[in-house]
Structure formats: structure tokens, C-alpha cells
Amino acid sequence: MIEVRVAEIRVSGVETAPVVVLVEVGGHGRRLPIWMSHGGAAAIFGATDEPDEDRPSIHDVAGQLALALPEPLIEARITACDEGEFYAELVFANRGIATRASDAIAVALRVGCRVLCAPEVLDEYGLAPESDGAPLAGDDEVERFREFLDSVNPDDFSGGPEKL
Numbered sequence: 001m002i003e004v005r006v007a008e009i010r011v012s013g014v015e016t017a018p019v020v021v022l023v024e025v026g027g028h029g030r031r032l033p034i035w036m037s038h039g040g041a042a043a044i045f046g047a048t049d050e051p052d053e054d055r056p057s058i059h060d061v062a063g064q065l066a067l068a069l070p071e072p073l074i075e076a077r078i079t080a081c082d083e084g085e086f087y088a089e090l091v092f093a094n095r096g097i098a099t100r101a102s103d104a105i106a107v108a109l110r111v112g113c114r115v116l117c118a119p120e121v122l123d124e125y126g127l128a129p130e131s132d133g134a135p136l137a138g139d140d141e142v143e144r145f146r147e148f149l150d151s152v153n154p155d156d157f158s159g160g161p162e163k164l
Contacts, residue, residue, distance in 0.1 A: 002027065004078070007022065017037070022078070031127045075090075076090055078115070
């Protein structure tokens with residue numbers, strides 16, 4: 001498994017699905033765009049803010065329960081992708097619980113555990129920054145990736161015969 005972190009959450013409007021971009025920690029710096037519902041993106045946004053102790057979100061509650069179990073939550077994993085649909089699990093000492101990628105990321109952010117991605121998912125769906133062989137400066141790389149995100153849609157990642 002390869003560690004990733006949330007690099008960006010893009011919400012363009014009501015008609016376009018939000019995208020959460022995970023970036024490989026270390027390694028090649030590949031980016032993994034995951035399109036999701038507005039609710040999923042909102043949950044991830046919410047997990048980056050301080051929790052409301054009087055009115056916790058479901059991800060806050062799930063995170064607290066996960067930490068209170070005899071086998072506490074160890075990590076969240078992005079395990080697979082099929083036709084653009086990402087699969088994930090929350091991993092405890094002796095078992096994993098299947099969940100949506102957005103929920104796994106939101107809970108992991110809330111409790112401060114790491115997010116991992118299956119190498120085969122990054123190999124197939126991860127995007128390496130384009131360059132002419134020379135490393136890009138950080139801001140230039142981010143801008144080029146944003147331009148790429150503006151030009152693609154979820155169907156481009158269906159795993160069909162044509163790959164990016």
C-alpha cells in the first residue's frame with residue numbers, strides 16, 4: 001500500500017461532480033482524482049475543520065466510535081476502482097470494514113490516521129505530472145494539474161481501452 005494525502009478538493013458547481021485529489025506521499029508524486037457526490041466532498045471539507053462538539057457530524061461520531069473500539073482504527077485504504085467507482089475500507093487490527101472512498105477519507109482526516117492506496121489503483125488511475133523530463137516548479141505543476149482537471153470528466157477514468 002502507498003500512502004496518499006488530500007491535496008485538493010475541487011467543487012465547480014452544482015452540475016459538476018466534485019473531485020478530491022489525493023497525492024502520493026514520496027515516490028513519484030502521482031495524483032489520484034476521485035469524483036464523488038457533493039455530500040462526500042462536503043464531508044471531507046468538514047473533516048478539515050474543528051468538530052462541533054454539540055452537533056457532531058456522522059463522520060465525527062464514526063471516528064469517535066472507531067477510536068473507542070477495543071481494536072482502534074489503524075488506517076483507511078483505497079482498495080480498488082471499477083468503472084470509475086472507487087472502493088475503500090477502514091482497517092482495524094483484525095479486520096477491515098468496506099466503505100465509500102469519501103467516507104474513508106473523511107473519517108481518516110477526522111481521527112488523524114493515514115490514508116493508503118493500493119499500488120494497482122495508483123498504477124492504473126494515478127496521474128504523473130507531465131514534463132519534458134525536467135522537474136516542474138511546485139506552482140507550475142499545480143497550475144498544469146488544475147488545467148488538466150478542468151479538461152476531464154469522470155468518464156475519462158472508466159478503465160476502458162484508452163488510457164490517459
